[in-house]
Amino acid sequence: MEIAIQASGLTRKFGSLTAVDKLDLNIPKGAIYGFLGPNGSGKTTCIRLLTGLLSANAGTIEVLGLSLPRETEKLRRLIGYMTQKFSLYDDLTIEENLRFIARIYGINGHRQKARIENLLAVYNLEEKRRQLARSLSGGQKQRLALAAATIHEPRLLFLDEPTSAVDPENRRDFWEKLFDLSDSGTTVLVSTHYMDEAERCHRLAILANGIKRADGTPKELMDSLDATVVEISGDGLRQLKQALIKNPDIISAAQQGVRLRTLIRKSVSDPVTWLQQQTELQLHNRDLRVVRPSLEDVFVTSTGNFQQ
Amino acid sequence: MSILSRISAITFKEFKQLSRDRLTFGMVVMIPLIQLLLFGYAINTNVRNIPAGLLDEAQTFQSRSITQAVLATQVVDFTVSYQSVKAAEQSITDGEVRAVLMLPRDLDQRIVANQNNEATGNLTRQALGQWIVDGSDTIVAGAIRSLRGMPLNELSPGNALPPPPTFEVALYFNPEQRTAVNIVPGLLAIILTMTMILFTSTAIVRERERGNLELLITTPVHSLELMLGKIIPYILIGLIQMTIILGLGRLVFNVPIIGELTQIVLVTMLFIAASLTLGLIISTIAQTQLQAMQMTVFILLPSILLSGFMFPYEGMPKAAQWISEALPTTHFIRMIRGVVLRGASIENLHSDALFLILFTVIGLLIATLKFKKRLD
Helix, strand or coil: CCEEEEEEEEEEEECCEEEEEEEEEEEECCCEEEEECCCCCCHHHHHHHHCCCCCCCEEEEEECCEEECCCHHHHCCCEEEECCCCCCCCCCEHHHHHHHHHHHCCCCHHHHHHHHHHHHHHCCCHHHCCCEHHHCCHHHHHHHHHHHHCCCCCCEEEEECCCCCCCHHHHHHHHHHHHHHHHCCCEEEEEECCHHHHHHCCEEEEEECCEEEEEECHHHHHHCCCEEEEEEECCCHHHHHHHHCCCCCEEEEEEECCEEEEEEECCCCCHHHHHHHCHHHCCCCCCEEEECCCHHHHHHHHHCCCCC | CHHHHHHHHHHHHHHHHHHHCHHHHHHHHHHHHHHHHHHHHHCCCCCCCEEEEEEECCCCHHHHHHHHHHHHCCCEEEEEECCCHHHHHHHHHCCCCCEEEEECCCHHHHHHHHHHHHHHCCCCCCCCCEEEECCCCHHHHHHHHCCCCCCCHHHCCCCCCCCCCCCCCCCCCCCCCCHHHHHHHHHHHHHHHHHHHHHHHHHHHHHHHHCHHHHHCCCCCCHHHHHHHHHHHHHHHHHHHHHHHHHHHHHHHCCCCCCCHHHHHHHHHHHHHHHHHHHHHHHHHCCCHHHHHHHHHHHHHHHHHCCCCCCCHHHCCHHHHHHHHHCHHHHHHHHHHHHHHHCCCCCCCHHHHHHHHHHHHHHHHHHHHHCCCCCC
16 A cells, blocks of 8 residues: 555644644545544644644654655645635636646646636536636635646645535535545545545544544444444433433433434443443333444544533 | 746736726825825925014004015015014914014114114114014924025115125026925835835735635745745836826926936836835735734835935934935935936946845845745
8 A cells, every 4th residue: 555645743732732742644545534523623733734834843744755844845746735715816717716826836838728628627617717716606616726726636635624615515526526536546635524524535534632533444433433322212312311421331422303322332231231221211111222333423432522 | 937937927816916906906096196296286395475473563664664575575474463572472372373573663763773884884783673483393483584684675775786695506406496396206205115015015914814825835836936926016016106106297296307217217116126025024024914004104104204205314313314224215215316306327326226226135035035835
């Protein structure tokens, strides 16, 4: 397996706050690799460290075989970066923005024209080509940003919460484009706080408070979950939840419609029977069922974010 | 090749954005236009028609002739007359008038005594009257003082010849002593200082504020390329402003343009480059557009007051002259006045030209070094 990004002991502090803490990363080439974490977990800082926008306090980084920060300038031609906030020019049209970025990367003449036409077609922006970027919708802006970030056909693409301002349908389309890029050999590193997006990644790391809590394929993460998931149905779920989370063997309980999704520690061998034996909960006439863990369960157990 | 491609990409983009920013585009033309008309007419150091009072205790034919002679100079305008010294002084305190002319009761005797002394060769002369002046404004006071030794031929029609002056004064370049002649080239310097520094200092900070910079610094753009690309459009704007100011100055205020056009453009380009680099340095320090504006004003005020635009450089104390020497505006005002009004060329003004060149080179270096392609 070829490695696109390798980092070890990566640490970055802002004053007394440690935004990224001794992070080790091994990201394979061609993969879509996800950073999943709540706001403030260090996702953006991590991406900025890996693109050379920030310098690390400690640790080593090697991206596409180039060592940072020494070879940052060399790396710039090989990577594309889509910032969290739309960072193209609001007062330029789609076409002008793309032309500007193309020229910055030294793509001129026929090649530029062909490349821009191709991107406009791929990202479905042909009709809006003469429209100012400020008048575009969230989804259009995001597609424009992705087009600009890939104009020079980078080998590695960084996407910082690319879909935060986009509706679900556009999000699905967007991920189709990412898979296309991945198929053509581009490594994609994407940060997100959406579970459904994280589940689409080939591999992902779960970050919380700057620390990597879990790393692997979504399936691996779900299989290795250190808890059993039991769904409880019936009435009065709010009160039941309050009673459940007092028990130290129960990691969390979250209401999902008419069911209460309860995470119970693996140390409890037969969780359904065990639950029914907790007489104070009065669960005998409720429906209890063990279900397959989801990525959200992994996220909740590994980030310690128990409040649902 | 790719360097040129990147610089031109930034320049082109900057032009596009500017052409969509109607207000800024309008200001490029309106600032020089309005300010030139405003200040060209408003600033005048040849003070005329100062409101003054008259306390004529003599009330004779002679006293009225003197009053008429003073009025004829057009320096003052008698708006009030008083009966007592007290009333006259109060009037100055109240700001009703700036000065009061007092002609004493024994005016006629004084004139006769002076004439007798003159006839007998006695050199003693008595003053005929007194001016009380609100001396707080030195320009007004100076104008009244110029009346101190005014000749009064009307009083002695017999010997009409006034005494010959000690010196003849030949006024080169501005014989009519019109203030606008000096103000217009100076105004070019001030307006360029303001717009050039402000435009560039906010240009990069704006990209930082809007988040564009985060994207730009992940691209292969070099800091110097970014700086140069951002500067170039404003050089053109500076030249447009120069054309408006000098052209209008010639048409409306009849300011003579003696120097060659190439010299004027060359000198102006040097100054535009220096001002733009100053703006770039500010843009690497300021985090917000408001901070950039505050810093611009911090530079602009001394540029107006200490550059020789308002007050002559020669009148400043040593320390102020050092500050003045450090401002690009000072050197440009010297050069542009030299070229426009006296037909000097850049070789005659090489020390000022050298300063601006050095300022630009060092400034560009500082700005490039200070501008990090990092977020920390």
